[in-house]
Amino acid sequence: MIENVRPGVSARNARVVLFDFDGTLSLIRSGWMDVMVPLMVEILAELKTGETEEQLAAVVEDFVWRLTGKETIYQMMALADAVRARGGQPLEPLVYKKMYLDRLWEKIESRIDALKKGHASPQDYLVPGSRELLEYLRDRGLKMYLASGTDEVYMKEEARLLGVTQYFEGGVYGAQDDYRSFSKAILIQRILSSADFQGHQFLGFGDGYVEIEEVKNVGGVAVGVASEEPGCTRVDEWKRERLIGVGADYIVPNYLCREELIASLFQAS
């Protein structure tokens, strides 16, 4: 079930673990891309450049993927650039972000509501095997950090509803209004400058470009979560190819294969 992209890579010296949230642990926002991409295609199509919807979708998917894991505002800044590049007058990226979040909310409101009222269980909105994996990593003595490109006010509440906050002794971090004040790269640099950990002691889990790239940049080991959402039983080929392209050392569809993954990650030399 697990794919070891770079055999021989080991995380047995890992002491710190960085988890992305959406698509890596949480499925509350599953389907966000099916909201973001059509909205952006719609906005670009209004400029009537002669590009087909398929061509615009390819352009949009490319920059949305490259910025996945980064704060949402960066995807909206890229949209504004794409509008400008086509001779249009873009709205403020924050306005685009609000349009996107309003549409996404229609899709996820009932999920959050069901969790709040206890009509759904956290298991229903966690990548399968998440809790058991988090428990194992914590018991192994690894210090865990949760970092998301979703606004911190929302993702903190969603992490609480899913019951995973307790595992992150290092803290739970999300996007700030001042987007320059936080990023996964800033968090990693902050952890490194504390001098408690070194880059090769990082283990990262993510389904997006940014977290995999940042963990690999400092010399850590990265597990790419290429789940075919929302079922999460199979590998999504689109995500898999892209995660391998950015440097993922492992690919998993979920964490039901955690025993095999743990054995491979932490095997003695």
Ligand SMILES: [Mg+2]
């Ligand atoms: Mg993600």
